[in-house]
Amino acid sequence: MTRPNILLITADQWRGDCLGCMGHPDVLTPHLDDLAQNGIAFEHAYTACPSCIPARAALHTGMSQEHHGRVGYRDGVRWDYPHTLAGELTRAGYQTQCVGKMHVHPLRNSLGFMNVELHDGYLHYYRNPSRGLYDDQRVADDYIYWLKKELGAQADVTDTGIDCNSWTARPWPYPEYTHPTNWATDRAIDFLRRRDPDMPFFLNVSYVRPHPPLDAPQAFFDMYDSAALTAPAMGDWADGERIKREGRSVSSATGPIDEKLRRMAQAGYYAAITQIDYQIGRLTEALFSAGVSGNTIIMFTSDHGEMLCDHNLFRKSLPYEGSAHVPMIISGSITRDGIFRALRSKPDKLIELRDVMPTLLSFAGADIPETVDGMNIMDTREREYIHGEHINGVDSNQWIVTKKDKYIWFCQRNESDAQYEQYFDLSCDPTELYNGIRDGEYTGRAEYLRSILVRELSARQEGFVQNGRLATGCRQDAITNCASK
Numbered sequence: 198m199t200r201p202n203i204l205l206i207t208a209d210q211w212r213g214d215c216l217g218c219m220g221h222p223d224v225l226t227p228h229l230d231d232l233a234q235n236g237i238a239f240e241h242a243y244t245a246c247p248s249c250i251p252a253r254a255a256l257h258t259g260m261s262q263e264h265h266g267r268v269g270y271r272d273g274v275r276w277d278y279p280h281t282l283a284g285e286l287t288r289a290g291y292q293t294q295c296v297g298k299m300h301v302h303p304l305r306n307s308l309g310f311m312n313v314e315l316h317d318g319y320l321h322y323y324r325n326p327s328r329g330l331y332d333d334q335r336v337a338d339d340y341i342y343w344l345k346k347e348l349g350a351q352a353d354v355t356d357t358g359i360d361c362n363s364w365t366a367r368p369w370p371y372p373e374y375t376h377p378t379n380w381a382t383d384r385a386i387d388f389l390r391r392r393d394p395d396m397p398f399f400l401n402v403s404y405v406r407p408h409p410p411l412d413a414p415q416a417f418f419d420m421y422d423s424a425a426l427t428a429p430a431m432g433d434w435a436d437g438e439r440i441k442r443e444g445r446s447v448s449s450a451t452g453p454i455d456e457k458l459r460r461m462a463q464a465g466y467y468a469a470i471t472q473i474d475y476q477i478g479r480l481t482e483a484l485f486s487a488g489v490s491g492n493t494i495i496m497f498t499s500d501h502g503e504m505l506c507d508h509n510l511f512r513k514s515l516p517y518e519g520s521a522h523v524p525m526i527i528s529g530s531i532t533r534d535g536i537f538r539a540l541r542s543k544p545d546k547l548i549e550l551r552d553v554m555p556t557l558l559s560f561a562g563a564d565i566p567e568t569v570d571g572m573n574i575m576d577t578r579e580r581e582y583i584h585g586e587h588i589n590g591v592d593s594n595q596w597i598v599t600k601k602d603k604y605i606w607f608c609q610r611n612e613s614d615a616q617y618e619q620y621f622d623l624s625c626d627p628t629e630l631y632n633g634i635r636d637g638e639y640t641g642r643a644e645y646l647r648s649i650l651v652r653e654l655s656a657r658q659e660g661f662v663q664n665g666r667l668a669t670g671c672r673q674d675a676i677t678n679c680a681s682k
Contacts, residue, residue: 200397201530202493203286203557204484207256207401208473209249209298209318210408210513211499213242213522215470222427224467225420228478229526232495236528239574241547241600245585247501247521248514249300249408251675252550256500257281257308259554259569262586262677263657269588269675270514272322276301276308280566282554283399284309289563292396294388297381297403304337310401314384316340316377318405319354319361340380347375359410362448364458364511366411366418366465373414378406378469382476386483397561402480404473407503411465413472420471421464429459429506430519430628434616434635440509450592452504452511459506466505494560495529498553507628514587516596516605517629521585523550527574547600548574549583582646584653588673595654595661597646602639603629604646606667617669620646 213219217226218233219240244252251267258265258278265278283293287309295313299306304323307313315338317323323334330336335345344352348371359365369376374383385402392398406413429452436451444454453459477497484490504510504519513520525548551571558565559573572578585596596605605619620633620643633639647667654661659671 199492200290200562201560202397202489203291203399203560204480204493204495204529205399205401205553205557206477206480206495206497207298207403208407208497208499208524209403209405210501210503211470211473211524212502212505212519213499213524214518215467216524216526219524223421223424223463225471226474228474228481229497229524232477232481232497232528233526236495236526237544239525239527239548240545242498242523242525242549243521243547243583243585243598244499244501244523244550245521245583246587247516247585248587249500251587252500253300254278255550255571256498256553257283259551259566259571261551261570261584264568264570266677267675268586268677269593269673271675272320273302274676275303276306278568280568281309282557283307283401285554285558285563285566286399286561287311289558289561290396291399291561292393293399294385294392295401295403296384296388297377297401298405299403304332304334314339316381316405318377318408319410321361340377343380344375354410357410357412359412360448361409362512363409364411364449364452364462364506365447366461366468368415368418369412373416376412376414376472378404378413378472378476381405382479385480389483389487389489399557399561404476406473407466407469411462411469413465413468417468417472417475418464421467424464426460426463426467429463430508430630432508432628432630432632434619434632435508435510436616437509444509450512451509452506462506462511466503491530493529494527494557496553496557497524497526497528498550499523500550514589515592516585516587516594516598516603518623518627521596521598525574527556545600546574547580547583547598548572582649584650588675593673595650595667597649597653598623599646602642602646604643604650606647606650608661608667608669608671609673611669618643618647 215224218230246262248270254265254267287293293310295310440451443449443451501513502520507519555565555571556574582599593609601624603621610617621629
């Protein structure tokens with residue numbers, strides 16, 4: 198049997214609910230909806246460590262965070278793993294290409310890809326002159342290098358005046374073809390032109406958006422300009438005092454306090470999503486024109502989500518659905534052996550980014566390394582829960598999520614803090630409006646999920662568990678030396 202080509206489309210900071218096919222009331226994603234119509238859109242896909250670096254470590258290694266060792270965000274730590282998704286596919290005879298965001302270290306680490314055309318967005322760490330020439334984005338980032346050749350030495354991704362973590366938004370000031378989203382698509386389509394026709398290919402198109410800056414071209418802002426956008430979810434536990442203190446900072450973790458600016462953030466975020474969706478339409482058309490659409494598997498996902506002002510919160514790294522729930526679609530030539538037809542009636546599998554590597558290796562007929570913790574999404578196995586975490590100061594969190602509910606422990610807060618623990622019954626409260634622990638309504642179920650978390654953390658070096666109970670205030674680091682598998 199001919200081995201299938203594989204197109205992995207990854208976005209950065211795309212919420213799991215922001216797809217028309219998932220019933221979102223505002224966002225427009227016609228091309229992804231088309232892929233879902235002819236494939237599988239999974240309802241319970243998560244990222245166990247929701248920020249760029251640890252999430253991508255899970256995706257590229259197939260490991261859980263306990264084994265890839267990244268439990269928070271830190272640049273400048275070398276990526277050195279025995280097995281990677283691209284490396285295994287290269288070894289299996291695939292022509293492997295990445296276009297767009299890698300966010301690894303060193304900056305030009307290929308992670309086993311035969312070729313990388315890089316654009317990582319704006320990374321503060323790699324703009325520091327002390328990094329050296331080949332770790333400076335202005336030299337090492339292919340898109341930024343191209344943009345300066347195209348528009349002049351002064352041109353940069355910062356020309357909108359928007360910070361790369363900001364909730365402010367405005368249209369891209371240059372011709373649409375120069376936008377990084379369009380550039381990534383152009384380079385991916387060019388790969389289809391120059392690929393080796395005698396080899397199957399693995400193409401990872403890795404978009405930086407909808408991660409801020411929220412700067413889609415004007416045409417996409419226009420789609421949301423007069424729309425009545427649904428207000429952010431606001432739980433009865435949301436912190437109203439913090440947003441009063443921080444809500445005027447354009448890069449705050451709360452989002453803006455001004456409702457007009459909240460709407461601007463939503464419109465800018467949805468515009469970035471729809472721009473990517475239309476570029477995905479270009480990609481699928483290019484597959485057809487190249488004569489390979491009939492033998493290409495397409496997977497779409499994101500490294501993490503975006504709180505987008507839900508519960509007076511913005512950005513990621515948090516255990517809530519806006520941050521930790523990600524989209525996951527598999528489509529294309531996957532009808533063989535009836536597996537696809539069987540799974541279409543069961544899109545509610547609980548899956549995580551570590552599952553991408555074994556799934557795609559299985560499609561390719563490649564061996565799955567023993568270091569891989571994830572499971573092949575297309576087989577019949579199920580997991581009861583996912584353990585998630587993220588180190589982030591007072592917001593550091595540990596959590597357990599199942600198909601129906603979630604338990605959260607903020608491990609750097611005191612037990613007297615009202616947000617020390619949370620429980621959400623996702624089956625009837627999918628936007629996490631009501632903390633079920635507060636009034637004791639879900640005590641038994643919360644205790645059960647807490648016991649799972651105790652078991653998961655009992656061997657960890659940080660000392661999260663003492664005398665069989667969760668212990669607050671443990672020393673933490675974004676890079677852990679947990680025992681390898």
